[in-house]
Amino acid sequence: MRKYAVEIQGLYKRFGSQQVLDGIDLKVPEGSVLALLGPNGAGKTTLVNIMSTLVTPDAGTLLINGYDVSRERQKVQQSISLTGQFAAVDEVLTAEENLRMICRLSGLTGAEARIRSTELLAYFDLASARSKRAGTFSGGMKRRLDLAISLVVPKPVLFLDEPTTGLDTRSRRALWDMILQLKSQGITIVLTTQYLEEADQLADRIAVLDGGHIVAEGSPEELKSRVGGEVLELRNAEDEVIHRIPTSGSIGDVANTLQELMRQLPTETRVGIHRPNMDEVFIALTEKKMEEIV
Amino acid sequence: MIVKPVHTAKKTSLAVTQSVFIGRSLRHSLRNADAMLMAILLPVLLMLLFTYVFGGAIDSSGDYVNYVVPGIILLCAGFGSSSVAVDVAQDMTNGIIDRFRTMPIRSVSVITGHVVASLARNLLATGVVLAVALLVGFKPTAGILDWVFAVALIALFILAFTWLFAAIGMVAGSPAAAGSYGFALLFLPYLSSAFVKTDTMPEWLQWIASNQPITPVIESLRGLLMGASIREFIGWAIGWCLLILLVSLLWGMWSFRRRAGRR
Ligand SMILES: Nc1ncnc2c1ncn2[C@@H]1O[C@H](COP(=O)(O)OP(=O)(O)OP(=O)(O)O)[C@@H](O)[C@H]1O
Ligand SMILES: [Mg+2]
Numbered sequence: 001m002r003k004y005a006v007e008i009q010g011l012y013k014r015f016g017s018q019q020v021l022d023g024i025d026l027k028v029p030e031g032s033v034l035a036l037l038g039p040n041g042a043g044k045t046t047l048v049n050i051m052s053t054l055v056t057p058d059a060g061t062l063l064i065n066g067y068d069v070s071r072e073r074q075k076v077q078q079s080i081s082l083t084g085q086f087a088a089v090d091e092v093l094t095a096e097e098n099l100r101m102i103c104r105l106s107g108l109t110g111a112e113a114r115i116r117s118t119e120l121l122a123y124f125d126l127a128s129a130r131s132k133r134a135g136t137f138s139g140g141m142k143r144r145l146d147l148a149i150s151l152v153v154p155k156p157v158l159f160l161d162e163p164t165t166g167l168d169t170r171s172r173r174a175l176w177d178m179i180l181q182l183k184s185q186g187i188t189i190v191l192t193t194q195y196l197e198e199a200d201q202l203a204d205r206i207a208v209l210d211g212g213h214i215v216a217e218g219s220p221e222e223l224k225s226r227v228g229g230e231v232l233e234l235r236n237a238e239d240e241v242i243h244r245i246p247t248s249g250s251i252g253d254v255a256n257t258l259q260e261l262m263r264q265l266p267t268e269t270r271v272g273i274h275r276p277n278m279d280e281v282f283i284a285l286t287e288k289k290m291e292e293i294v
Numbered sequence: 295m296i297v298k299p300v301h302t303a304k305k306t307s308l309a310v311t312q313s314v315f316i317g318r319s320l321r322h323s324l325r326n327a328d329a330m331l332m333a334i335l336l337p338v339l340l341m342l343l344f345t346y347v348f349g350g351a352i353d354s355s356g357d358y359v360n361y362v363v364p365g366i367i368l369l370c371a372g373f374g375s376s377s378v379a380v381d382v383a384q385d386m387t388n389g390i391i392d393r394f395r396t397m398p399i400r401s402v403s404v405i406t407g408h409v410v411a412s413l414a415r416n417l418l419a420t421g422v423v424l425a426v427a428l429l430v431g432f433k434p435t436a437g438i439l440d441w442v443f444a445v446a447l448i449a450l451f452i453l454a455f456t457w458l459f460a461a462i463g464m465v466a467g468s469p470a471a472a473g474s475y476g477f478a479l480l481f482l483p484y485l486s487s488a489f490v491k492t493d494t495m496p497e498w499l500q501w502i503a504s505n506q507p508i509t510p511v512i513e514s515l516r517g518l519l520m521g522a523s524i525r526e527f528i529g530w531a532i533g534w535c536l537l538i539l540l541v542s543l544l545w546g547m548w549s550f551r552r553r554a555g556r557r
Contacts, residue, residue, distance in 0.1 A: 049392075052396045053395070053396055054392055054395055054396060054554055055554065056554075074398050077396060077397060077398040078305075078398045080396065081396075082392065082393065082396045084389045084392050084393070085389075086389045087389055088388070088389030088390045088391075088392055088393040089389075089390060090318070090388075090390055091388070092321070092322050092325050092326075093318070093321060097321070101314055101317075101318060102393075102397075104306075104310065104314045105306055105310075105311060105314055105394075105397060105399055106306065106397070107305060107306045107310075133325075149393070
């Protein structure tokens with residue numbers, strides 16, 4: 001068995017004078033979820049497009065499901081499915097016609113296509129809109145149809161570029177469940193997202209892309225610990241933070257710390273334990289760039 | 295459940311791929327009634343205009359309708375083919391093209407689908423225009439064989455210009471821009487022998503009119519339908535069409551590949 005569904009080494013891509021990807025190395029273990037984070041314009045979509053055979057890199061080797069993207073294009077395309085950042089549905093056709101078209105193009109017979117389309121329409125809550133033109137759909141409905149189309153024939157590697165952008169909370173949760181379900185079936189998923197909570201919830205590993213490089217990579221917990229551990233936060237009556245004290249979070253440690261502070265501080269002081277969240281991780285890791293802009 | 299056991303997709307044959315895309319484009323045509331109506335109505339109106347309004351002034355013998363109909367047919371075919379530029383530009387600027395490109399199929403089939411649908415659409419429009427022509431007094435003298443050749447020539451002409459406009463649609467920045475090129479083909483026939491004999495034009499214009507690709511096609515068609523000799527024109531007519539077809543095919547295929555991942 002192969003260990004990695006995606007193996008990237010020394011990947012470079014330049015658009016005009018802009019070096020968008022400046023030496024990317026990345027490995028995604030089979031059956032895991034990788035979240036790609038990064039500020040707008042960091043090159044997430046470009047990277048996904050390269051992995052899905054849409055864009056040719058300037059240099060670097062790229063194996064998807066064990067196949068070389070530049071030499072075994074057809075094999076790679078048989079192993080992947082892409083849901084791009086912008087909905088890729090035929091607006092003139094109805095939801096059902098869209099699905100059936102892709103079913104037929106994926107090698108299903110007419111009868112199989114009909115069954116599979118009905119199944120997917122029901123699963124993605126689109127059954128009542130099956131014979132409406134996709135052009136009349138709301139943004140979220142288009143997105144759901146787009147995702148349904150990507151799952152016509154499950155492929156070993158799934159690329160999702162900002163899959164939950166524009167979805168309402170319920171649809172987003174449903175998609176999260178679906179992603180985890182796909183993962184449990186052994187499908188490898190590479191997704192990009194602007195919602196850090198989403199990366200935290202779904203990803204086994206997170207890669208942060210900035211300035212053409214992967215500036216950090218690891219499990220959500222590893223990344224959080226890189227920006228510091230838990231702190232004890234003390235707030236005054238006006239709810240302003242007056243003290244931040246690093247803590248292990250154990251009851252003994254917290255009790256000791258508080259005992260010392262009790263004598264110095266007014267009794268209405270409020271106590272809380274703060275854990276770094278993905279937002280802070282993201283800001284910390286990409287802040288250099290922000291400073292450059294300012 | 296939603297995920298069936300993971301298996302790589304079966305390979306889709308080129309024939310299936312192609313027929314799926316032709317079906318798609320035909321559906322698009324049927325749902326775009328405006329473009330279809332325009333492609334038929336415009337030539338019909340022009341024909342009525344030329345036979346009833348200008349006809350008397352150009353040729354008072356009343357025989358003008360027999361002169362002008364072949365030109366109108368080609369105008370209709372040319373203008374009709376130009377709408378494929380919009381279809382193609384629409385696809386090239388929509389995310390769906392990325393989906394097709396990442397599937398293990400010959401994605402350029404999406405373009406040939408549009409081309410085949412355009413051919414069907416324009417042959418139909420030509421039929422309608424011809425029917426109206428017969429109603430307003432067009433009296434062709436063609437025999438069965440002449441008709442077969444005439445239809446084949448019209449089809450070749452449509453195919454060549456459809457591919458030309460498909461290629462234009464691929465390089466155009468937007469569907470609106472792609473649409474505006476269509477008008478060029480509405481005017482090209484005026485600089486030919488479509489409406490008046492070229493010897494009535496100033497000399498420099500005469501040179502352009504007699505050497506541009508549409509003139510030999512019109513003269514051949516006129517010859518086939520009205521029983522005149524076509525020996526002088528048919529070679530040029532077919533040659534021009536094949537040249538335009540070949541150049542457009544190469545240009546189109548090249549642009550299609552070049553635009554991968556760019557919208
Ligand atoms: N075809 C192209 N031609 C020229 N420049 C491009 C092209 N595609 C992308 N770029 C540039 O590359 C950079 C990265 O773009 P990309 O779409 O990959 O960013 P992203 O991380 O997906 O951003 P976002 O979060 O906004 O989706 C941008 O500066 C963009 O302008
Ligand atoms: Mg993007």
